[in-house]
Amino acid sequence: MPGLAVTCRRVVHIYRADAGDVVALAGVDLSIAPGEMLALVGPSGSGKSTLIALLAGLMRPSAGRVMIGTYDIGTLSDGEISRLRGTELGVVLQGAAGNLLPYATLARNVWLAQTRAASTKGIKLDDPEQILDLVGLSGKGKARIGELAPGARQRAALAVGIAAGPGLLLLDEPTSQLDSAGRDEVIHALETINAERGATVVVVTHDSEVGNRLGRAVTIRDGRVGAEGRGGQEFAVVASDGTVQLPPEVLDDFPPGTLFAVDRVEGSVALVPSDE
Amino acid sequence: MIAVLLTMLRARWAQAVTVFVLSVVATAAAVAGPVSLHAVDGAMVRNEVADASNDETSMRLSGPVNPSAPRDASAFATFVRQVTLPGFHTIAAGELQAFGPVAAGDPGLASGGTARVAFRADVCQHIVIASGRCLAGALDVLIGVDTARRQGFSAGQHIDLQAERITPNGVTVPDGRVATLTIAGLYQPRDPNEAYWGSQFYFPTRPDGTRDEAAFVSPSTFDLIDHTVGFSAADSLAPPSAFAPDRLDALGEEVAHSADLAQDNDAGFSVVTDIPDLLARIRGDEQVAGVLVPVAFLPLVALSWFVVFLAVGYGVTARRRELALVNLRGVRAVRRWWLALGETVVMIALGAPVGYLLGYLVVDLVARRGLGYTGGSGSTLAGLPYAAAALAGALAFAVLGQRRALREPVVDLLRGVARTRPAWKSTVVEAALVVLAILGVLQLRGADGGVTGVSLLVPGLVVVGVALLAAHALVPLVALAARRALHRGWLGVGLAAVQIARRPGSQRMLTLLAVAIGLVAFVAAALSVADQARVERAGLTVGASRVITTTPDSAAHLLSVTHSVDPAGDWAMAVEPLDQTGAAAPPVLAIDSGRLTTVADWQPAFGVSAETLATRLRPPASAAPLVLRADSFTVDVGRGQPFGLVDTDGDGVADANAPVSTLPVQLTFAFESLADGSEVSSTVAVLPGRRTYRATASGCAGGCRLTGFDTDSVPDIGLTITLYRMTSHAGDVVSAGAAPQSRWRGMGPTRTALVDGGLQATVDGNIFNTGNLSVSAVDEPVPVPVFTIAGHDVPTQIIGLDGNLVRVASAGTATMLPRLGSDGLLVDLDYVNHVSLGTASTSKAEVWLGPAAPADAVERLRTAGLYILDVDSLAATEAHLDRVGPALALRFHTVAAGLGIGLALAGLWLAAAVDRRRRAADLRALRLQGLRPGLVRRAVFWEYLWLVGGACTAGLLAGALAWVTTGDHLPVLTDTTVALPAPRWPVLSAVAVPWAMATVAMLAVAVGVALLLCRTVRIDRFGKG
DSSP states (O other): OOOEEEEEEEEEEEOOOOTTTEEEEEEEEEEOOTEEEEEEETTSSSSSSHHHHHTTTTTTOEEEEEEEEEGGGGGOOHHHHHHHHTTTTTOEEEEGGGGGGGTTTTHHHHHHHHOOOOOOTOOOOHHHHHHHHTTTTTOOTOOOOGGSOHHHHHHHHHHTTTTOOOEEEESSTTTTOOOOOHHHHHHHHHHHHHHHHHOOOEOOOOOHHHHHHHHHEEEEEETTEEEEETTTTEEHHHHOSSOOOOOOHHHHHHHHOOOEEEEEEEEEEEEEEEEO | HHHHHHHHHHHHHHHHHHHHHHHHHHHHHHHHHHHHHHHHHHHHHHEEEEESOGGGGEEEEEEEETTTHHHHHHHHHHHHHHHHOTEEEEEEEEEEEEEEEETTTTTTTTTTEEEEEEEETTGGEEEEEEEOOOOOTTTTEEEEEEHHHHHHHTTTTEEEEEEEETOOOOEEEEEEEEEEEEEEEEEEEEEEOEEEEEEOOOSSOOSSSOOOOEEEEEEHHHHOOSSOOEEEEEEEEOGGGGGGGGGGHHHHHHHHHHHHHHHOOOSSSSEEOHHHHHHHHHHHHHHHHHHHHHHHHHHHHHHHHHHHHHHHHHHHHHTHHHHHHHHHOOHHHHHHHHHHHHHHHHHHHHHHHHHHHHHHHHHHHHHHHHHHOOOOOOOOTTTTHHHHHHHHHHHHHHHHHHHHHHOOOOHHHTTTOOOOOOHHHHHHHHHHHHHHHHHHHHHHHHHHOOOOOOOGGHHHHHHHHHHHHHHHHHHHHHHHHHHHHHTTTTTTHHHHHHHHSSSHHHHHHHHHHHHHHHHHHHHHHHHHHHHHHHHHHHHHOOSSEEEESSOOOHHHHHHHHHHHOOOTTEEEEEEEEOOSTTTTTTOOOOOOGHHHHHHHHEEEEEESOOHHHHHHSSSSSSSSEEEEOOSSSEEEEEEEEEEOOBBBSSSSBBBOOOOOSSSEEEEEEEEETTTTOOOEEEEEESSSEEEEEEEEEETTTOOOEEEEESSSSOOEEEEEEEEEEEEETOOEEEEESSSSSGEEEEEEOOEEEEEETEEEEEOOOOOOOOOOEEEOOSSSSSSEEEEEETOOOOEEEOOOOOOOEEEEEEEEEOOOOTTTTTTTTEEEHHHHHSSSSSSOSSSOOOEEEEETOTHHHHHHHHHOOOOOEEEEHHHHHHHHHHHHHHHHHHHHHHHHHHHHHHHHHHHHHHHHHHHHHHHHHHHHHHHTTTOOOHHHOOOOOOOHHHHHHHHHHHHHHHHHHHHHHHHHOOOOSSSSSSSSOOOSSSSSSHHHHHHHHHHHHHHHHHHHHHHHHHHHTTTTSOOOO
């Protein structure tokens, strides 16, 4: 299945709690092209996991629009979202073990993830062994997760995530508990999947290296897109409402409430602090 | 999918096995209800039939047959064919009464004793020949060993017999020529009480302990004995199969039909059977058992479902992540449900057939071991609908147990712990159960004796309701205790309380354990009360520790014998039921009331003390008895006739001075020996006018009580007898005239009056008058005091010992009376005897023996002159009641209560097993935060001990409240034929012991699961982590 585009427009998500509502996302604007690989980075509590949960259809946005391909997540029924997750969305949760039935073999886990797609017309699925092969787990179909090394476990989780041949693969901290070799294995597997299947890959990570390797890293800060790194360079992003987040190091010098004059200077914009 | 399922089952085999076991138990319990009922029915019928009298298992067909009228014999044969029921084994018999036997040629034949000469088919197979042989040829006769010994007969000897008959005047005369027979052999009955003998009483026991055996002949010999008055009989014995539980209705109809046929015939043939009594008893038992048995298992089925619900619920809690994963992969709902429910459904489905078989096997085992019933468990398909219902219920509860998890969003499932939501649905269900319990109690208490099966679920509902309320109340209390304990620094106790208060499912587990304990407490209470009720019921039914039935005997003799063997009145009491005519007439029991307090099995339910009753039944006599202390006496008597009663000259006007008949009138004075109660009578021939007569009264030198006088007949013209004075030959005055008049009572048509200083007794002339002039001497209070049942009408007169009416008046009322139950009258035997003329006797006589009776009391009574027919006892009746319907049904309640505890323990173990990993993680985290191992261990132990302790206390409370609210409205007793209220309260130890045992079992399991958890957390017994 070709990669799916992802579009978030002014996405807001609020957690309701007895102690008071918590705004997790405060107007996220993000566009991801089909077949693109992207890392969502940012500090803990910035809203990365909430965003990926919205993309996975695990939650509905409180406001704004989340589009996966042509699907508007906010308007889909539970059944449609379930079908979407079974056919076009691959989700890999944080922690490899949480993605697999511990008592079932890897092949059986992959097969189980394929059942929905297998019963949907027009979808041709790879054999579980082929999928395991794709993530570098050839011949491990009869193994159970408890028998694998940490890196292999994460790849096994990846295999389950791509089992149905999704157009969008969402991964939450796939390298968080791995050493560098393991991390490389996982990134390599992701690159292979992206290259061979054309799937759009979105990874939530704390690891800047992962962001660098994936080519595009979007920084989520305070529930918004704070910056975006491409080709090793960090950019601020103009949101759909015209706001731009300043990098944290700039904020140290210009605390919130600082007044700027915005001057256009030969195709660029200069922020000139007020003298007051 | 199947492979995944198998993998799941393999991975969680312990949980799968538990669900399997629960399914087995639920199905077994569901099947056990109807199957047990079959076994209980079978065992109950078997026991009832085994304990039944011969009359209750046979039909006695009889009728007069004159051998010289062949039509009689063929008519009787036709009658037997018509009324004999299919399958019944008919034993042809016949008998006649004969003078003899005496040695052949003995001239004293007609003046000697008499014997029953009988023929009975297959008699040789039921006797033991002591000498000689059995019947073979014509004119053979079998003589009983005891009879032969008394009369000096031996096998081969010739004897004479002569049929006898009783004339309309009551005189016994020969009924044919003397028959000379040959004694073929001397016999003993193999078993005098064997069903084969029916209720013919061929072998009554004489006072000397020997038997008066019938003389048996063959049918042909019987016909050869010249006679005109004989009786043909046929004992139709019911085979055991006739009382098959599913044939009882048909049997009842067949017996009724036979009785109708007998009533319709005009040849004097009759059918006598007490089979309907037995059937009524069985039906009463069946009715109670039919309600009690299924009700024993219904709570068990419900409990199984609840444990399935809990087990699945706990299982789901541990599988939330797995369910989330399946959901996350977009697996279709059907497969998702299958993956979630599959292992439970498969194990429940696998458990059902095993449970089905187990239900049959357990019931069969309990029936064999507990009831001694080997009749099987009935049709193997009978339990199918119940098993299907149990299976469906288990599946429904399994679905219910995880419905919430299946409908939860993935994101919630991924959290691992269910989000706490207001559980309004379960609160509504629980509230509904509590309301249902309250309504059930109100309905049950308001029911007018019409307790139905549904009502019998009320105790279970009360137990559940109280357990729910207690669990609701306990959890906040435990939370409060937790706060206080933590505040005071009691970490172990505090953490345990926190865990109970906050853990999801604590409340349900508390409820489960409390319900199981509550059912144990309730069943224990029911068993205890039922035990007491059976003892009391036996006491009421029998009347005393032992009751001896004798051949009909006079009240005076019975009193005399009992007073001679037990002069102090400590253990023997004479009793005679007074035959009353009319179905509506209350039964009357005449008792030697002075001995009531020491002999009768008196119960508080009677509502009056034995002392009060005895005192009121026997107030001081109205006058001293008229006693003759001499062998002869002189009596001054006048004879005349009433005036103006007969038209002697035919002119249509009654004559004032009709001539007095000069023929003597036989006037008999009746006495009763003060020594042995025997009757002494003296007759004088009374001529017209006043004269003095001398008469002898042999045996009265020691004292005889004058009971009255009567004449043998009354002329059509009427008769007047005036008694002026009776003196002994020594000059002692027995009767000085008649004053006061209340000393005398005219019987039947006899009127009494005081005339010229004498008692004038008159019977008016009437050509239709068949009564005699009859007067009894009165020395007892008149009317005779009787004790009746409160709320019943008190009759003004009853039929006395001599068949005459006796005026009675109520001396008080009781709620119930011994033997009589809730209908009947008690009267003093001595007083009612004094009212009678002569030494009258009823058709049955009894001696009640109290608890102080010596072991050889029966022998002493026999030696003293009683013919003992039967000995009944409290112990035998209690044993019988222990073997019939309700008692048998209650045994299954015990089994069900035990299984309920087993289920609760399984639930506790399963919950702990499923929860162990999470709990261990929590405790390890506490350890990492610095909690000392000893405190962790203490927290673990206290947690389970609090849980079990709270549940056991709440369960006891629930069981107690269930008993308090419903115990007095349930048929947990014995049978429905006696309206004796059951004791209200159980014996404390009878409840405490099973409760303590169940509590100990639960504590043991609690300690076990706590130890396992400690081991999982790796805390050794020294508290080191």
